Amino acid sequence: MxxxxxxxxxxxxxxxxxxxxxxxxxxxxxxxxxxxxxxxxxxxxxxxxxxxxxxxxxxxxxxxxxxxxxxxxxxxxxxxxxxxxxxxxxxxxxxxxxxxxxxxxxxxxxxxxxxxxxxxxxxxxxxxxxxxxxxxxxxxxxxxxxxxxxxxxxxxxxxxxxxxxxxxxxxxxxxxxxxxxxxxxxxxxxxxxxxxxxxxxxxxxxxxxxxxxxxxxxxxxxxxxxxxxxxxxxxxxxxxxxxxxxxxxxxxxxxxxxxxxxxxxxxxxxxxxxxxxxxxxxxxxxxxxxxxxxxxxxxxxxxxxxxxxPVPGVEPAKPQADEKYYRFDSAKLPSDFQWLRTPEPERLFTLTGDALRLTGRESPGSWFELAFVARRQTELAYRAETEVTAEPPTYQQAAGLVTYYNKHKFHGLFLSVEPGMGRCLNIFSCPGDWREARLSYPMEPLAMPEGPLELAVEVDGAQQQFLAKLEGGWRDVGPVLDASILSDEAGRGEHGSFTGAFVGMMAFDTSGQGWQADFAHFSYSGRL
CATH class of the missing domain: 2.115.10.20 (Glycosyl hydrolase domain; family 43)
Structure with missing residues (x-):
């Protein structure tokens, strides 16, 4: 079948x-x-x-x-x-x-x-x-x-x-x-x-x-x-x-x-x-x-x-959701992942043997060099997880987990720095503002301890929730977000948008100094 x-x-x-x-x-x-x-x-x-x-x-x-x-x-x-x-x-x-x-x-x-x-x-x-x-x-x-x-x-x-x-x-x-x-x-x-x-x-x-x-x-x-x-x-x-x-x-x-x-x-x-x-x-x-x-x-x-x-002579197979766990422990990026635009990926990421190391370049949505490694969303409902190790020196550097369609349609849970607070989590969203791609900030920054940080996102149809693993286990971070913006029809509409939703790991450094962040693993679990 x-x-x-x-x-x-x-x-x-x-x-x-x-x-x-x-x-x-x-x-x-x-x-x-x-x-x-x-x-x-x-x-x-x-x-x-x-x-x-x-x-x-x-x-x-x-x-x-x-x-x-x-x-x-x-x-x-x-x-x-x-x-x-x-x-x-x-x-x-x-x-x-x-x-x-x-x-x-x-x-x-x-x-x-x-x-x-x-x-x-x-x-x-x-x-x-x-x-x-x-x-x-x-x-x-x-x-x-x-x-x-x-x-x-x-x-x-x-x-x-x-x-x-x-x-x-x-x-x-x-x-x-x-x-x-x-x-x-x-x-x-x-x-x-x-x-x-x-x-x-x-x-x-x-x-x-x-x-x-x-x-x-x-x-x-x-x-x-x-x-x-x-x-x-x-x-x-x-x-x-x-x-x-x-x-x-x-x-x-x-x-x-x-x-x-x-x-x-x-x-x-x-x-x-x-x-x-x-x-x-x-x-x-x-x-x-x-x-x-x-x-x-x-x-x-x-x-x-x-x-x-129906296909004659072939037994129907049971439908299965996509479920993958990626460790980044080899010299080659897993084939499910892609990046944006550039034929020089070595400027964006390297595989260290135990992590995917992103080198922060330009800002989210850049049409030139954006350190973003992601895979397709293949089910209407899924959960993705990753672990990031990073020490951003200022608010100009950030790394985290991002659901993405294009520069004016994305949600990102980023580890960064806020003056007077230090290391923190924040959500940057661009919910379809295709003329200016202005950011919105759906939550107040949340202070974070030192060390590696596990992040997750759960998507169910048009709803999306970011999570972080803190003391006591997984905890919702920020409000429920609108996942329907990650679609052809949102923003400028179906005749001006032709791709689909991705989920992955991003780092940026708007100071231009090439700050780096390590991601130890990534998982994707779809639900039919």
Whole structure:
């Protein structure tokens, strides 16, 4: 039994690729480093993170990229003995312009070292590479039009364009052709092409990334069109199904499985009451069947994917919550963790053999160097714990446990110093003030004794509580906080925020002296 979402937590824009008996899904990572998550499966049910291929400065440097910029919508494919990964690095997303640079990297294996990138174009985002049956390659992306002053936002989506790609030259050749204008829903993006029975099929995401999202399909006898629309227009969407537990359904790719069965990935969100998706956009998969008219439709009927999808010959597994304990006793950071933007992590953290040592750099929310090592929230309810050893000399230095979405949506329990009090705990929050990112302080500073300090956070839906282990055991610190702000919909809203909630360890030093703090361990216990 496939249980959706198959990749819980922030894992949007799934591109699926099958090579023999192996399936791979690549998902967007936005401003989180290293770039692109690739998961592997052999049964479409159990998935394991096996690679983040964009791992060095020559491939990716996102210092200065805005929140929800960075890596958008990768496309993973296999041809000519190589894996091909196409991706966008978004340097600007606000206003009329978007600076969206598109690249290709390759590797003979998923787990190996990936090449330095070939820069292809910057005309739009969400590109894909189609390896046509005749051996030609086509680079396909949406076209961005900055000139639509005063028009609706979807008027800036100026269709899907295709151009031939010369792999030997590493360059586009020939004319650019606008092959698809989109449906009535608009905002056509994330194009993927595939071939079946002499037809070239096009699948695109439409309607934006929020609750009006959808997968739209079209087909043509020629790569360059003309394309006819699917009789139902959309293959899948939950825009007209407000009671579905899977919302924001759209943006995926089709794959042929064993014994002629077909599947289509999609992104989705599982909203809290009030329609806040703290887990961000997650990845699901649904079976599709081909009709006598040559068009695919969901095997379950309708357009809304299921929470559970039967897989022939595979016993259903019992759902399990994510539960991990990390000791930081090796030279390598555990694979669940990432950091923000920079390809120079040695400036942010080191592994000492018995601790994760953070070197305080810039302030919480910095777009350049922020010493924050975190993992995804993958359940709507969880508890995380850590132990910090630090002696901050002034209030300009602090270290602690943070729940984080971006610079204007976070809560942090920090060990710092207050004049006249000395060592203390305090909570810094930024509850969605996206214009100025001003802090709020939900509690008065709490004096702390010397020595290591154990911190925890419990999240249950839209409620969050920090804790500290003091004499007598665990004690609540500060009030219950609003965890719903750690969502796409909070702050500037779903069409300006594209990631998900993280929880992790942070240190900052606004004096610029590189003060350090040690974290002995970290644990995450999810609850279904």
């Amino acid at each position: 496939i249980r959706n979402p198959i990749l819980p937590g922030f894992n949007p824009d799934p591109s699926i690729c099958r090579v023999g008996d192996d399936y791979y899904i690549a998902t967007s990572t936005f401003e989180w480093f290293p770039g692109v998550q690739i998961h592997h499966s052999r049964d479409l049910i159990n998935w394991t993170l096996v690679r983040r291929p964009l791992e060095r400065a020559s491939q990716l440097d996102m210092r200065g990229n805005p929140d929800s910029g960075g890596i958008w919508a990768p496309c993973l494919s296999y041809a000519d003995g190589l894996f091909w990964l196409v991706y966008t690095d978004v340097k600007r997303l606000d206003g009329s312009f978007k600076d969206t640079h598109n690249y290709i990297v390759t590797s003979p294996t998923i787990e190996g070292v990936w090449s330095d990138p070939v820069r292809v174009n910057s005309s739009g985002f969400d590109p894909s590479l189609y390896h046509a049956p005749d051996g030609r390659k086509w680079f396909v992306n949406m076209l961005w039009n900055h000139r639509q002053k005063g028009h609706p936002a979807n008027a800036r989506f100026d269709g899907i364009v295709a151009q031939e790609y010369d792999a030997e030259a590493g360059a586009l050749v020939g004319e650019v052709t606008n092959i698809f204008a989109g449906s009535y829903l608009g905002m056509s993006e994330a194009p993927h092409l595939f071939e079946k029975d002499g037809w070239t099929y096009l699948t695109v995401a439409e309607g934006g990334t929020g609750y009006g999202h959808a997968v739209t399909m079209a087909r043509s006898r020629d790569v360059l069109g003309p394309y006819e629309m699917h009789p139902d227009v959309h293959l899948m969407t939950a825009k007209d199904a407000p009671d579905s537990p899977l919302q924001r359904v759209g943006h995926g790719q089709i794959v042929e499985g064993p014994e002629g069965r077909w599947y289509h990935t999609f992104l989705c969100g599982r909203p809290l009451p009030g329609r806040f998706c703290t887990l961000g956009r997650e990845t699901g998969i649904e079976e599709v069947v081909w009709g006598e008219d040559g068009w695919p439709r969901l095997a379950c009927g309708g357009m809304v994917p299921r929470l559970e999808v």
